[in-house]
């Protein structure tokens with residue numbers, strides 16, 4: 001029946017003010033209002049329909065994405081949307097497209113790597129989309145190993161140009177031979193971009209200066225055909241129907257392509273007219289600056305993807321009933337389970353369901369807050385860099401790399417868990433979860449493979465441990481290492497389950513675990529005469545230490561958030577419970593490490609589990625309101641299982657009827673393949 005809210009009872013149970021929580025989730029009232037307005041604008045416009053994506057053939061799918069992106073741009077210009085509103089519009093359109101790379105990587109690369117003069121030439125064109133750009137770094141043979149890139153940019157002093165070239169064979173220093181060496185993967189490159197920021201080894205006067213960024217025009221502005229020397233195309237279908245196949249990830253070879261000297265991005269280093277290489281006062285690592293920026297964005301995005309999956313799984317878990325009495329008669333399951341008017345048990349009331357779902361709900365909130373903090377950290381480091389203060393760059397690199405790894409791994413795993421939490425129906429495309437997973441999972445690989453990034457964090461940790469006692473006081477997220485002596489000796493003082501709600505107690509537990517794991521790795525490393533050999537041999541332990549450090553950051557930022565003034569009836573109390581679920585579920589999952597480092601005892605671990613169960617009960621009546629606080633429209637969720645009114649079954653039935661396979665009662669192919677088969681069986685049966 002239209003208009004009935006099947007989740008109304010659930011919503012009435014909420015013990016906190018949902019409207020206030022919506023503002024906490026959005027970050028501010030202003031951000032909430034913008035997001036609310038723009039998400040409704042998108043949801044109410046049929047041009048942004050997306051439920052047909054899994055069914056469309058690739059070419060149609062891609063063209064459809066071009067149409068949506070062009071229409072979105074038309075709206076942005078006609079409605080004179082601000083930068084914030086425009087980026088929200090692209091977000092709520094919710095379709096991977098070349099624009100993600102143009103706005104998300106090309107423009108930031110121009111801003112971060114170009115001189116003021118270069119910016120004044122290129123940025124206005126990019127802002128008006130008179131040129132469309134991508135970020136072309138990864139090659140067929142080199143992704144993680146950026147220093148190993150083989151494309152070259154050789155300065156020609158005769159013409160004042162660089163000659164950009166992809167060699168056809170990898171150089172002999174490689175162990176393997178790749179027949180064609182080309183750029184491979186960049187989004188937006190395959191079919192759309194007119195320009196690219198290409199990363200290549202800079203060679204002047206026969207000397208290799210390592211990898212630098214160059215602005216290269218790829219296609220004619222007249223007819224979109226590739227310019228001379230350029231071969232470019234799409235790399236082919238990727239994981240999942242619909243999903244990321246809206247994006248034209250591309251392949252590019254450059255055959256002695258000439259660009260003017262001033263198209264080298266010259267903020268970090270320059271090549272003079274005479275061909276002299278000059279390094280600015282800024283660290284070379286700033287060439288990697290765009291990656292730091294995007295990793296920070298990816299952390300913020302993780303909470304969006306996870307919260308979407310959690311919203312679907314939570315609403316559906318409240319709708320779905322399994323076991324109990326069919327007719328309100330005697331129970332067939334334990335009386336502990338809350339029963340609905342029908343006598344059937346809502347699956348959300350099973351403790352096993354809560355134990356899988358609520359930590360993910362808590363992670364979505366935790367990632368939201370750590371994402372907010374990381375944005376602050378990034379802004380802070382950018383302001384420092386502007387005045388040549390590079391002191392916080394290593395920490396910013398470690399935090400963005402580590403948190404990108406931690407949050408994307410947990411989110412990808414979490415989306416898949418949400419699919420399983422929805423049982424069989426979670427496997428339907430109409431649940432929204434298969435596509436969400438397929439679109440999200442490459443986040444574990446792009447912008448730095450998650451293990452490779454954790455190894456960067458581990459290097460930072462080992463460096464910090466080696467400097468303990470040198471007088472250099474660790475600061476920021478690593479400040480706890482300054483108290484390492486205390487953390488190595490101290491013991492957890494929890495005596496009752498409620499003691500696990502004490503923030504300082506919790507923080508010390510996570511600090512002690514992280515510090516002990518790092519120190520243990522450093523001690524083991526010191527047994528190797530060759531540190532690099534030791535690092536490689538112990539890399540699995542080092543990755544675990546890096547994860548412990550990153551989890552500590554997320555927990556501490558959630559606890560910090562709770563120190564702030566949070567208005568709204570019951571909002572802070574609920575967030576305290578959610579935060580408790582986040583850290584206690586981590587403690588439970590990594591119990592082995594907390595116990596092995598001897599900070600806690602088995603009894604204290606058991607008390608943590610008792611407290612965790614108590615928090616599940618506290619959160620249960622608020623679960624639907626907690627996911628309503630994300631303020632997602634049904635369009636954005638793209639899921640029948642997660643629809644706001646909970647009217648799941650009729651919608652599933654209607655959607656099934658609309659599947660193209662049901663256009664005819666008798667399927668295409670019946671006369672060719674089924675009828676002869678059935679006839680033959682009939683014939684042999686008669687025999």
Ligand SMILES: CCCCCCCCCCCCCC(=O)SCCNC(=O)CCNC(=O)[C@H](O)C(C)(C)COP(=O)(O)OP(=O)(O)OC[C@H]1O[C@@H](n2cnc3c(N)ncnc32)[C@H](O)[C@@H]1OP(=O)(O)O
Nearest residue numbers: 100104143144145146147285288297298301397446447448
């Ligand atoms: C709305 C949602 C978001 C939207 C977003 C847009 C859409 C996105 C769509 C998806 C788009 C996907 C797009 C894509 O995928 S774009 C391609 C992304 N590619 C990668 O991420 C490659 C990953 N590899 C690397 O980053 C490097 O090669 C690593 C780091 C692994 C090693 O490197 P290398 O071998 O050279 O380094 P080293 O270990 O010798 O270390 C050397 C020194 O440098 C320091 N260091 C290293 N790195 C950084 C850094 N970054 N900032 C500051 N410092 C850094 C390091 O600490 C060390 O310092 P020290 O110890 O010497 O002091």
Ligand SMILES: Cc1cc2nc3c(=O)[nH]c(=O)nc-3n(C[C@H](O)[C@H](O)[C@H](O)COP(=O)(O)OP(=O)(O)OC[C@H]3O[C@@H](n4cnc5c(N)ncnc54)[C@H](O)[C@@H]3O)c2cc1C
Nearest residue numbers: 135136137138142143144185186187442445446447448451
């Ligand atoms: C959907 C998608 C979009 C992308 N978009 C872009 C883009 O726009 N622009 C662009 O330039 N690139 C892009 N990429 C490329 C992406 O950045 C790389 O794939 C990524 O950096 C990983 O590098 P790789 O593929 O070389 O993985 P590899 O490094 O080959 O990883 C393979 C395995 O080796 C392991 N490994 C590698 N090195 C080490 C090590 N030192 N120690 C231990 N283990 C190691 C990894 O953990 C992994 O398990 C995209 C990739 C994808 C999937």
